[in-house]
Structure formats: structure tokens, C-alpha cells
Amino acid sequence: MDMNAIEIEGISKSYGSVQALRDISLQVRCGEIFGLIGPDGAGKTTLFRIMTTLMLPDAGRGRVSGLDIVEDFALIRRTIGYMPGRFSLYQDLTVRENLEYFATLFGTTVRDNYENIKEIYSQIEPFGDRRAGKLSGGMKQKLALCCALVHRPSVLFLDEPTTGVDAVSRKDFWNMLARIKASGVTIFVSTPYMDEAALCDRLALIRDGVIIGAGTPREIVSGFPFRLLSVKGDRMYRLLKVLRDTDGVISCFSFGDSHHLTYDPAKTDREKILGILTEAGFGGCIVKEIEPGIEDCFMWLSKR
Amino acid sequence: MGRNTVEIAHLTKKFGDFTAVDNISFNVRDGEIFGFLGANGAGKTTAMRILCGLSRPTSGEGTVAGYDINTGQEKIKRHIGYMCQKFSLYPDLTVRENIRLFGGIYGLRDKEIRRKTDVMLDMLGMQTERDRLAGALPLGWKQKLAFSIAMIHDPGIIFLDEPTGGVDPETRRTFWEMIYDAAEKGTTVFVTTHYMDEAEYCDRVSVMVDGRIAALDTPDSLKAEYGAENMDEVFRIIVGRRPGL
Numbered sequence: 344m345d346m347n348a349i350e351i352e353g354i355s356k357s358y359g360s361v362q363a364l365r366d367i368s369l370q371v372r373c374g375e376i377f378g379l380i381g382p383d384g385a386g387k388t389t390l391f392r393i394m395t396t397l398m399l400p401d402a403g404r405g406r407v408s409g410l411d412i413v414e415d416f417a418l419i420r421r422t423i424g425y426m427p428g429r430f431s432l433y434q435d436l437t438v439r440e441n442l443e444y445f446a447t448l449f450g451t452t453v454r455d456n457y458e459n460i461k462e463i464y465s466q467i468e469p470f471g472d473r474r475a476g477k478l479s480g481g482m483k484q485k486l487a488l489c490c491a492l493v494h495r496p497s498v499l500f501l502d503e504p505t506t507g508v509d510a511v512s513r514k515d516f517w518n519m520l521a522r523i524k525a526s527g528v529t530i531f532v533s534t535p536y537m538d539e540a541a542l543c544d545r546l547a548l549i550r551d552g553v554i555i556g557a558g559t560p561r562e563i564v565s566g567f568p569f570r571l572l573s574v575k576g577d578r579m580y581r582l583l584k585v586l587r588d589t590d591g592v593i594s595c596f597s598f599g600d601s602h603h604l605t606y607d608p609a610k611t612d613r614e615k616i617l618g619i620l621t622e623a624g625f626g627g628c629i630v631k632e633i634e635p636g637i638e639d640c641f642m643w644l645s646k647r
Numbered sequence: 648m649g650r651n652t653v654e655i656a657h658l659t660k661k662f663g664d665f666t667a668v669d670n671i672s673f674n675v676r677d678g679e680i681f682g683f684l685g686a687n688g689a690g691k692t693t694a695m696r697i698l699c700g701l702s703r704p705t706s707g708e709g710t711v712a713g714y715d716i717n718t719g720q721e722k723i724k725r726h727i728g729y730m731c732q733k734f735s736l737y738p739d740l741t742v743r744e745n746i747r748l749f750g751g752i753y754g755l756r757d758k759e760i761r762r763k764t765d766v767m768l769d770m771l772g773m774q775t776e777r778d779r780l781a782g783a784l785p786l787g788w789k790q791k792l793a794f795s796i797a798m799i800h801d802p803g804i805i806f807l808d809e810p811t812g813g814v815d816p817e818t819r820r821t822f823w824e825m826i827y828d829a830a831e832k833g834t835t836v837f838v839t840t841h842y843m844d845e846a847e848y849c850d851r852v853s854v855m856v857d858g859r860i861a862a863l864d865t866p867d868s869l870k871a872e873y874g875a876e877n878m879d880e881v882f883r884i885i886v887g888r889r890p891g892l
């Protein structure tokens with residue numbers, strides 16, 4: 344059966360004169376990891392608050408697990424797990440106390456659901472008597488995830504769980520998500536990190552309250568309308584400036600150890616660009632035709 | 648030529664019986680972009696607070712911008728720039744008021760502040776925005792303004808603490824172009840980031856693990872040393888070795 348875990352249609356929300364969300368529609372299928380990807384201030388948290396029934400939309404409708412986000416708010420709250428962006432546990436309760444507290448709130452016990460959280464909880468269990476406020480960032484994140492999972496939610500909402508988290512811990516976290524997904528939970532997760540997009544089954548790119556692209560990572564990448572070159576060489580910043588001034592170059596941005604460049608094939612090509620660079624004193628550059636990534640797509644879609 | 652803006656030897660900081668920074672030594676050269684990387688909780692913030700004159704080391708010595716980290720903290724504060732993504736501007740002051748406030752804090756004279764305000768607004772193309780509240784500016788402009796204000800007193804070195812966290816891809820790149828421009832004019836840049844593509848933009852990079860500097864070199868040398876494709880891999884190899892959580 345093809346039921347959607349989340350369906351929202353035409354959601355808008357303003358704060359005074361600031362429009363935080365404009366006409367947002369999306370569907371999340373049961374059992375998938377759906378990513379909401381965009382920078383700070385794009386409206387991600389507002390959308391989370393509306394979907395988790397903590398805020399009413401100005402317009403639009405939505406359902407989570409088949410329940411209406413306005414009419415059935417009390418039922419939705421029992422069936423979802425929510426990990427807000429800010430660490431939201433009680434800092435002066437211990438690890439164990441926090442977990443027991445959240446289990447009790449949902450009318451259950453840690454013991455009844457131990458299997459559900461065991462894999463993550465076992466990593467912080469040795470620190471069960473430590474106050475939550477004294478945990479390291481990685482451990483806080485694991486505890487928050489356990490608290491959001493302790494009542495066996497069918498949909499898990501994670502608002503920027505990896506913001507400010509180092510690259511290694513981010514990888515660990517996504518491995519945990521893959522295992523939670525395998526247990527049948529639908530995951531709706533937001534992130535400002537474009538490199539996490541590839542780990543989602545499907546995703547929506549959001550900017551200034553508008554969804555600028557949606558689909559599987561592959562679908563989004565295949566919609567990129569340009570050929571893309573990667574350029575590597577010495578004196579990268581100078582190289583960037585020269586490339587931007589080159590005839591036929593549409594855009595050029597740095598991407599780690601190389602520059603990504605889109606061009607108009609009617610005006611230039613790889614060989615011409617290589618020639619211009621050699622002439623300008625940038626000998627030995629490596630220019631390669633490459634596939635775009637989500638970040639390339641996001642930058643292009645932002646400009647449209 | 649060949650001088651160091653930061654020279655640190657055997658720096659240690661303990662909180663009770665916990666050693667946050669464990670005997671680290673390193674130099675940052677004049678005019679270089681130095682990336683200060685590490686896992687969460689590795690001691691980056693603690694070390695950076697000492698370098699900025701906000702905290703005293705338990706032991707060890709060193710200088711920042713020529714002033715002693717043990718005895719010259721007030722001087723250090725006056726001669727460095729500092730910016731982080733979370734807080735850098737007062738949102739309910741206008742653009743001009745923010746410039747004036749920070750100019751005043753750094754002890755510039757009124758006349759100097761007026762002159763600098765004009766130069767800065769021209770350079771940023773923000774003359775027409777000068778009486779807007781800083782909080783109402785688009786993020787990209789806020790970033791540029793915050794960076795320029797952090798440099799209002801012409802510091803020799805600027806400390807940037809995760810300046811691009813959560814910022815959209817294009818603004819992040821524009822911001823790095825400002826960093827390059829500042830470095831080309833001779834300002835030393837000390838920057839932390841969780842974006843490993845940004846580690847590639849640094850002249851040299853250090854990676855902190857459990858209070859120590861586990862690696863320090865140019866991105867190219869680190870990639871060669873660890874047989875890695877990119878800095879993300881280098882980081883994962885170095886940091887992934889740490890025991891426990």
C-alpha cells in the first residue's frame with residue numbers, strides 16, 4: 344500500500360511582514376528518509392513546528408500518519424517523535440531521568456521499549472547517572488534521539504540534528520538514521536549541509552520559504568541544465584578571478600580543492616579554457632568534465 | 648617576512664582534573680590563512696579563547712600579535728579582530744550604529760569612525776542601507792558587514808569562529824572571497840569550520856584531537872601523507888582514530 348507518512352499542501356506562514364513559508368507542498372512516503380535542505384532562515388524550523396502541531400499555518404493543509412495537523416493535533420503528538428534544533432532536554436536531570444521522564448509523558452516505560460532504543464542507548468548507558476548538561480555534544484545528541492524514539496513513534500522529525508557537529512560525528516549520526524529507518528520509522532530531517540543530501544531517499548531544497556527543487560538526489564542532479572567542468576591548479580583564488588572573466592563562462596565557484604565552472608558550449612569548451620589558462624600563466628591546470636552535485640544544483644536553483 | 652603572528656609553546660589548560668588543551672605548540676605565519684580544525688570537544692574553543700586573551704592558560708607561553716598570552720591579554724584584545732556566525736552585530740541597531748559602536752569599543756576617534764564608516768559603506772555598496780536595522784539585512788550582507796566591522800581597527804590577525812555555519816552555499820563562497828582579499832592585503836586569518844571543503848582553502852590546517860594537535864600541514868601535504876582524496880577523508884582518518892565516543 345502506498346500511503347504517505349506526511350502530506351502537506353499549500354502551507355504558508357508569516358511572522359508580521361516576514362513571509363516564512365510560501366505555498367509549501369510535499370509528500371513523504373512511509374519508511375523513507377526525507378531531507379529538507381536549506382540554509383539558516385529558509386523556513387525549515389517553521390515548517391517543522393507546523394508539521395509537529397506546535398504552530399498553526401496561515402493557509403494550507405497537512406496530514407501526518409493520515410491525521411490532520413490542525414484537527415487531530417493531540418493524536419499526532421502521540422505518534423511522532425520530535426528532536427528540535429536546540430538541545431531540549433532537562434540539563435539538570437541525569438541521562439536516565441530524562442529518558443524515563445519522556446517515556447512517562449508518553450504513557451510508557453523505558454523497559455517496555457528498551458529494544459527500540461538499545462542500539463543508541465547502550466552507547467550512553469554507562470553515563471546514565473550523569474546530568475544531561477554535563478554531556479559532550481555527541482552524547483547529548485544520542486540522548487535526545489533516544490528520548491524522541493522511546494515511545495516508538497511512526498514518524499521521526501529531526502530539525503538540524505547535525506548543525507555545528509564535526510564531520511566524523513555527522514557520519515556516525517547518519518549511520519544511526521539508516522538503522523532507525525530499517526526498523527520501519529519514517530524520518531523527516533532538515534540540514535544546512537548539502538553533502539548530507541545524498542544520504543536521503545528523497546529531498547526538498549528550500550530557500551527563502553520556497554521549495555526550489557524536490558525529488559530523489561538523482562532526479563535533482565539530472566535536472567541540472569549545464570555541462571560542468573572542474574578546474575584545479577596553483578594560485579586558486581587568482582585562477583577563480585581569471586575564469587570568471589573568461590568569455591563563455593556562465594558561473595564559477597570554488598568547491599574545495601577545485602573550481603566548478605558552467606559554460607556556454609556555443610562560445611567555449613574545455614580545450615579553449617585550458618588554452619586561455621595556459622596563456623594567462625596558469626600552466627598545468629587540470630580541467631575535467633564532471634557530474635554536478637546537490638550543492639551545484641542548489642546554487643543554480645537559487646538563482647532561477 | 649617570515650614572521651609569526653601567533654607563537655604558542657606548550658600551551659595547556661586544565662579545568663579541575665580535566666585537561667582541555669594538552670601541551671600544544673604551533674605558529675601561525677604573518678598573512679597566512681590558518682584553519683583550526685577538530686572534532687567537537689577536542690579543545691578548539693578553549694585554545695581559541697586563550698589566543699584571543701579571554702582565558703589564561705594553566706601553563707605554557709606564547710604571543711599573539713606580538714603580545715604575551717599570560718601578561719598582555721588586554722593588549723591582545725585590542726589588536727585582534729573576532730567574528731563568529733552566531734553573534735557579531737546588534738540586530739536592533741542600524742548599520743551605522745553598529746559601526747560606530749564597535750569603532751568606539753576599539754577606541755577609534757569620532758572623526759576616524761566617520762571616515763571609516765564612509766569608506767566601509769562605499770566598499771560594501773551599502774550606503775543606501777546605512778540607516779536600516781542590522782537585523783533586517785539579508786544574511787549575505789550581514790556577514791560582509793560583520794567581517795568589515797571586525798576589521799575596523801585594522802588588526803594584524805582576525806579570528807573567525809565557524810563564520811559560515813548554516814550559511815547558504817553562495818554566501819559561504821562570497822565570504823571566503825572576502826577572507827582571501829583580506830589575506831592578500833596582509834591580514835592573518837585564523838578560522839574554524841566544520842565544512843571540509845573550506846579546509847582546502849586554507850594555507851595550512853591543524854587538526855585537534857583530545858586536546859592535542861594531531862596533525863598540522865598544508866592541505867596538499869596532509870592529503871599526500873594520509874593517502875586521501877580530500878580533506879574530508881583526512882579529517883575522518885585523523886579524528887576517527889580517537890577512542891570512545
